[in-house]
Every structure is written in structure tokens, then in C-alpha cells.
Amino acid sequence: MTGQKPEGDRKHPVDETLPPLKMFTSGLQHVAAMYAGVVAPPMIVGPACGLSATETAFLMGASLFTAGIATLLQTLGFWKVGARLPFVNGVSFAGVTPMVAIGKAQSPGHALPVIFGAVIVAGVLGFLLAPYFSKLVRFFPPVVTGTVITLIGVSLLPVAFNWSQGGNPQAPDFGSVTNIGMAALTFVIVLVLRRVLRGFLQQIAILLGLVAGTLIAIPVGITHFAALGKASLIGFPTPFHFGAPQFDIAAIVSMCIVMLVCMTESTADMLALGKIVGRPADERTIEGGLRADTLGTALSPLFNGFANSAFAQNIGLVAMTKVRSRYVVATGGLILIVLGLCPVAASVISLVPLPVLGGAGIVLFGSVAASGIQTLASAAMEKDDNALIVAAAVGIGLIPIAAPDFYHALPKNLLVVLDSGISTGCLVAIVLNLAFNHFRNRDPETAPDTGAPGDPEAAQPPRLATDGGAGEPAAAPAH
Numbered sequence: 001m002t003g004q005k006p007e008g009d010r011k012h013p014v015d016e017t018l019p020p021l022k023m024f025t026s027g028l029q030h031v032a033a034m035y036a037g038v039v040a041p042p043m044i045v046g047p048a049c050g051l052s053a054t055e056t057a058f059l060m061g062a063s064l065f066t067a068g069i070a071t072l073l074q075t076l077g078f079w080k081v082g083a084r085l086p087f088v089n090g091v092s093f094a095g096v097t098p099m100v101a102i103g104k105a106q107s108p109g110h111a112l113p114v115i116f117g118a119v120i121v122a123g124v125l126g127f128l129l130a131p132y133f134s135k136l137v138r139f140f141p142p143v144v145t146g147t148v149i150t151l152i153g154v155s156l157l158p159v160a161f162n163w164s165q166g167g168n169p170q171a172p173d174f175g176s177v178t179n180i181g182m183a184a185l186t187f188v189i190v191l192v193l194r195r196v197l198r199g200f201l202q203q204i205a206i207l208l209g210l211v212a213g214t215l216i217a218i219p220v221g222i223t224h225f226a227a228l229g230k231a232s233l234i235g236f237p238t239p240f241h242f243g244a245p246q247f248d249i250a251a252i253v254s255m256c257i258v259m260l261v262c263m264t265e266s267t268a269d270m271l272a273l274g275k276i277v278g279r280p281a282d283e284r285t286i287e288g289g290l291r292a293d294t295l296g297t298a299l300s301p302l303f304n305g306f307a308n309s310a311f312a313q314n315i316g317l318v319a320m321t322k323v324r325s326r327y328v329v330a331t332g333g334l335i336l337i338v339l340g341l342c343p344v345a346a347s348v349i350s351l352v353p354l355p356v357l358g359g360a361g362i363v364l365f366g367s368v369a370a371s372g373i374q375t376l377a378s379a380a381m382e383k384d385d386n387a388l389i390v391a392a393a394v395g396i397g398l399i400p401i402a403a404p405d406f407y408h409a410l411p412k413n414l415l416v417v418l419d420s421g422i423s424t425g426c427l428v429a430i431v432l433n434l435a436f437n438h439f440r441n442r443d444p445e446t447a448p449d450t451g452a453p454g455d456p457e458a459a460q461p462p463r464l465a466t467d468g469g470a471g472e473p474a475a476a477p478a479h
Contacts, residue, residue, distance in 0.1 A: 013324040014085060014279050022200055026323050027331030029207035030088055031339070032352060033364060034311045037159075038067050038090040038336075041306060045096060049103035049111035057343070059304060062237035063091045065340025066305030070296030071333030074289060075326040083281065083289030085273050086329040088314040089296055092262045095119075095307045098254040110246065116301035117245035118255035123298025123307070126259040127291055133263050134287035136430075140271050141437070143386045144393075144429040146375030148268040149275070151397040151425040152312045153369025158401055160365050163358030178220060179355040186213035186359030194320075206317060206360050213356035222353045236341055237303040245301055255307065259297065261423050262309035266293050268426050269310035276315065276371055277324040312422075316364035319371050385436040392432055397425020 018026065039060045046056030070089035077084050102118070103111040126133075140148075164183030165175040173179060190209035197205060217223040270289045274281030281289070289310075296308040318324060381387055399406050400421045407418045418424055 012279060014277050014326050016325050017327050018323075018325055023325075023328055023331050024335075025204050025207060026321070026325075026328040027333075027335055029204050029321075030314050030317060030329055030332035031335045032207060032210050032357075033317050033360070034067075034088055034090055034314055035064075035352075037093070037311060038063050041091045041093060041096050041099075045099045045103060045115075045306070048100040049106075049115075050109075051112075058237070058241065061340045061343055062241075062304035063306065063340075064336050065237050066296070066300040066303050067091060067308060068333045068336030068338075068340060069299065069303075070292065070308040071336060072330055073292040073296050075330040075333060077288060077292065080288055081291045081295055083270055083285050083292065084326055085270065085277065085279065085281070085285070085289070086314075086318050086324060086326045087270065087273060087289065088311040088329055088332065089293065089308045090311045091306045092258070092265075092309040095255065095258045095262075098251075098258055099306065102248075102251045102254065106248075109243070112242040112304075113244060113246040114248045114251050115255075115306070116240075116242070116304070117247040118251035119301050119307050120245055120298055121247065121252045122255040122259035123294050123296075123300070125256055126263055126294030127298060129263070130287050130290035130294060133267070133290055134283050136267060137271070137281070137283050137286050139430050139434065140267075141433065142375055142379035143381075143389055143437075144426070144433050145268070145271045145275065146372050146377075146379050147390050147393045147397075147429045148372070148422065148426045149272040149375055150369050150372030151394060151422050152268065152272060153316065153365050153367070153372060154394075154398065155401055155421045156312055156316075156365035156368065157362065160358045160361030163354040163361055165355070165358070167354035167358075173222075178222060182213060182217055182220060182222060182353065182355040183359035183362075185216065186210070186356045187362055189213060190360050190363050202321075204321070206320070206364065209360050210352050210356060213359065214352050217353045217356055222355065223351055224353075225351065237305075239302050239304075241304050258307060259294065261420055262293065262297075262307060263290055264426055265312075265420065265422050266290060266310040268422060269312055269315060272312075272368070272371065273315050273318065275375060276319045312368060315371075316367040320364065320367045389429055389432040389436060393425045393429035396428045397421040399424070 017023065042056060042059035042063045046059045051059065067088075067090040071087075074082050074087045074089050075084065076082060099115050102115050106114050162169075164180055166173055166179045168174060186209055189212050190205055193205035193208055194202060197208075201208070214223055266289060267286055270281040270286050274285065279285075293309055297306075300306060300308060314329070376390065379386055379390075381390070398421060400419050404419075407415060410418065
């Protein structure tokens with residue numbers, strides 16, 4: 001054993017740094033995986049608020065810039081802010097529908113200031129609620145976390161399928177043989193690279209697959225360079241470029257609901273990521289992560305950005321590559337800031353055709369679902385109650401995916417929650433776990449004797465079944 005560091009002196013893989021080249025390429029891979037998700041919301045909200053193509057492009061750059069800031073807050077952190085996990089943050093899709101509604105309800109020129117005012121208030125409220133919201137971690141035993149992680153992956157797969165078809169249902173080539181063929185080819189390339197490569201090259205197989213797919217797509221005709229020629233070299237997101245924030249009660253209420261949805265999803269994402277990287281997300285970790293989410297959200301409007309939350313697609317990348325360093329993701333955050341300040345650089349990333357991104361996305365998002373299934377394997381699924389919890393939660397969570405118009409007749413304010421399969425499935429799993437595993441008298445000899453993952457008090461009264469999992473002693477929370 002001579003020459004080896006004692007076990008207690010070794011850094012956790014989450015806290016390790018990599019050589020500069022590996023750090024940059026692995027960080028770039030994270031950016032490539034989430035780029036389309038960051039720029040899509042401003043592409044939708046901008047036109048809804050009456051912005052021109054140039055102004056919408058400015059909004060996209062601002063979203064990249066603020067996503068980078070939020071990611072640095074999350075990965076590096078300060079004081080009690082930041083989960084300090086390899087956690088990517090970006091513009092939340094949960095806010096798109098209410099922001100579009102706000103944009104249509106306001107007169108031209110006033111929509112974005114009203115949206116930004118509502119986002120600031122929602123971010124501040126979320127920051128104040130973070131210490132209390134984080135206590136929900138005790139209600140996330142394996143039967144709940146496994147269900148939610150599975151739903152995260154399954155909910156993201158339709159995004160990859162849409163990208164694979166071309167991304168725009170109104171486009172004449174949507175779902176064409178060319179688009180689906182390129183997605184399939186990229187899918188195969190990524191799998192082959194993962195199988196034949198070793199070491200670091202295997203870890204960046206997604207990035208290599210995206211590069212290969214983009215190069216092949218050039219002669220095919222679906223790689224477009226027009227945006228590259230129009231982009232300027234420097235483009236700082238001027239603070240309050242669209243005007244000082246305005247505070248409208250209805251808009252504030254709408255965005256506060258969005259913030260609660262984002263916090264629910266981020267809690268689930270942190271639990272999923274903690275499981276994947278081998279550092280379980282305890283109450284303190286989730287509190288710091290939610291503070292980073294909400295502080296990033298409150299600061300974003302200063303630079304013309306929107307509400308930020310976790311990007312689940314990057315969890316799949318961590319699961320697949322096994323690169324667990326938070327400094328890799330922090331490097332990705334720095335790259336996002338550079339992209340926000342340099343439109344030309346952002347345009348280079350945007351050269352990756354959506355079908356190519358979709359092919360890689362199927363592997364990424366499927367990896368998240370696979371991680372959820374692995375978690376469920378430790379959740380005592382032989383118990384009928386746990387199997388019923390999973391069945392009901394997954395069934396409800398799949399409604400927005402399998403039947404997108406299912407809730408169309410309900411009040412629009414409810415759709416902020418109901419249209420998110422992750423949120424609805426998570427809530428159903430928590431409620432049913434409480435009903436079946438907490439608030440029911442059990443035989444003291446058979447009731448689980450451990451708390452939920454991350455609960456500092458493992459021992460519980462025999463009459464209160466709190467685990468809902470395998471009934472084995474919970475791992476001590478990592479700090």
C-alpha cells in the first residue's frame with residue numbers, strides 16, 4: 001500500500017480537475033448537448049413579444065450568457081449557494097407558455113419588461129423558499145427518485161425525436177428520409193465510438209459523434225452556414241436592453257408558479273445526479289442548488305435572460321461518459337459565457353444540424369431513463385405498494401408525452417404544472433409514497449427502519465414506514 005493515498009485523503013471524482021485539453025473538450029461536449037435547449041425558448045418568446053430577427057438573436061445570446069453565469073453559481077458556488085455538482089443550468093422550458101401569454105397580453109415594447117419584472121420577483125421568492133423547499137428531500141426514497149429519474153429520461157426522448165425529424169413541424173422537410181437518416185447515422189456513430197474507443201476518447205464520444213455527423217451532413221445539404229456569415233464578433237448583452245423591469249401582478253403570479261415547478265424539477269434532477277456521481281444529494285446540497293437556481297433566475301433579467309433551472313439532458317451525458325468532475329461543467333459554463341459575448345462562436349456551435357443532435361440525444365436521454373430503472377431495482381419492487389406507486393406515477397407522468405392535448409380544456413394556469421410530466425409524476429409519486437409507506441400502520445417487525453436518502457436520522461419509529469425502498473441502511477449523506 002506504500003505510495004497510495006489514504007482513502008480519506010482522496011478527492012471525490014466530483015471535486016477532481018482534469019488536464020486542460022480534457023477539461024475543455026468535455027465541457028464543450030456539455031455545451032453541445034444543451035445548446036439547442038438554451039436558444040429554443042428565446043426563439044419562441046422573442047417573436048411572441050414582437051421582436052425582430054436581430055432582436056431575437058440578441059435574446060438568444062443573452063440566454064447563453066446567463067446560462068453560463070447560472071452554471072458557474074451551481075458548480076463552483078459561494079457561501080450557501082450552489083449544489084457543487086456537475087450540474088448544468090439554462091433557460092427553463094416551463095416558463096415558455098406563460099411568457100408567450102404575457103407577451104400577447106401586453107402592448108408592443110412592454111412585454112419583455114413585464115416578463116423580466118415577473119422573473120426577478122419569482123427568483124427572489126424562490127431564493128427565500130429554498131431552505132424550506134429542500135426539506136422535501138426526505139420524501140424522495142428510491143421508489144420516488146427512481147420513478148422521477150425514469151420520467152426525466154422518458155420525457156426528454158420526444159425532444160430528441162423532434163430534433164431527429166428536423167425540429168420544425170411546419171418545415172417541408174420535417175420527418176424526411178434525409179433528416180431521420182442523419183439522426184440514425186449519428187446514433188450508430190455514437191454507439192460505435194463508445195464501443196471501439198478507450199479512455200478519454202470514449203468519454204467524448206458524443207462530441208466526436210456530433211462533429212462526424214455535422215461533417216457528413218454538409219454534402220447532404222442540411223448543415224447551414226448562413227448564420228455564421230451574419231454573426232458579429234462581439235455582442236455584450238447590455239443590461240436592461242429592452243427597458244427597465246415592470247411589475248404586473250398577474251405576470252408575477254404566473255412566473256412564481258413556474259418557479260415552484262422549476263424548483264420541483266431541479267430537486268428531482270439533483271437527486272438523480274447525486275445518485276449517478278456517487279455523492280447523494282442531501283438536504284444541504286439541494287438547498288444550495290435551489291439557491292443557485294433562483295439567484296441565477298433573479299439575476300438573469302439584468303442581462304435580458306429568463307428563469308433558469310437544471311438541464312436534465314446533461315445528466316445523461318454524465319451517466320454515459322462517467323466524467324463526474326464539476327469543474328468540467330464549470331468549464332462548460334465559461335464556454336457559454338464566451339458564446340454569449342461572441343455571436344460568431346455561438347454560430348459555430350449552432351452549425352450542428354438538429355437531426356444530428358437528435359441522434360445523439362436518443363442515447364443521452366435513454367441513459368437517464370436507464371439510470372432511473374437502476375434506482376428502481378433497489379426500491380423493493382417486489383412489494384405490491386411500491387409497484388403500484390411506480391405504475392401510477394409513470395402513468396400520470398406520461399400523459400403530457402403520449403397525449404399532449406389531454407388537459408386542453410382545463411384552466412391555463414394549471415397547465416404550467418400539468419404539462420410537465422416530470423412535475424406531475426413527481427408529485428403523484430410523493431403523495432402515494434406518503435399514503436402507502438408513511439401514513440399506514442405497519443407491522444413493526446417488517447416496517448423499514450431507515451430514512452429516505454439524505455435524511456440525517458436513519459432510525460425511525462417502527463410504526464412509521466419511511467423508506468419505501470429496499471429496507472437497507474441508507475448511506476450517510478456526503479458533504
